[in-house]
Amino acid sequence: MNVTIVDYNSGNISSVINSFKEVAKDSVNIEVTSDFNKIKSSDKIVLPGQGSFKSCIDALNSINGLVDTLSEFAINNKKPLLGICVGLQMFADIGYEETETKGLGWITGKVSKINNQNGRYKLPHIGWNQINILKDSKIFKDIDNNSHMYFVHSYEFIPEDKKVISATTNYSSNIVCSVEKENIFGTQFHPEKSDKIGLQIIQNFINL
Template identity: 45%
Template structure:
């Protein structure tokens, strides 16, 4: 059975990610030990909280180097969820300008309400406008709704890395995909059937 690692870097709720993956039939390891990255075939970086805290925790716990090695040299399929997607960027602005993992070129910015009466944070179900086919979104109809809850969003430097956008404050990037590296701004583990489909797609990469 494929083993999937859920990185525990003390940034919020891993329970629901674990249970969703188990529902999809995966053998899940939630671990705080970066050495565990060597024994798995898939990696998930979940997380809620601020960008700066996220990176600080990854650095302090010794994850950063192992993540970069696994994702770039060993090409292990890697999925960042919510804050985990944002951390893939070069730079974040939440909690002061901070360097990210730099796995997908871009920055993370706070929503600017547009039109001005738009409410931030962006909370609730919103759709994906799929701009590029990727195995991660296989079988998921365009305009399917997923659950979002966030105030910051990924600004990709290269449109080739963008697999889907979502209409809010203009359009923002909701799925990034670059070779074996993926990120979703929404929470597949909280998105019911569409979310399960996405997780199963990831597990079968």
């Protein structure tokens, strides 16, 4: 089986690569690339994202044809894709970080700044927080509700269809921290930085 981590120059993704390689057994080939043919022939794709919504979208768009290749993989061919952090946020139609920016449009919704209640909550939201699992998502197999995950973000994804939300975390309000729509999965938290529980989520995605 081939799992491709999309490398589109969006910041340091070494911890994502290391975690997937740690979890992957000999039968799983982990490839790190933006090569279209390798992406197309993959069984699963991981879309990491670090930095701002705009910088990640710009980086994707700077590789001519990459967005179309990813959309063909996830939307047309319905193969499993996991977005991490801004990788999840980019599923939205639109994001408002830095400036209004068009997203991938895979899950209807927007990405807005977390309401920190006039400074009562620090932004970015950094550190460990409990997640509230709302539906029986395949990537939460053997994960206990209220498990702690590691977060680093100031913006949140607000999907129109609440049925896609698989988990939330409470930080000033209930923030969407995981989504599942058919073959598309996303986590706002960083499974690659969330210790053994995060590795279990990576394992679950590989096992899909």
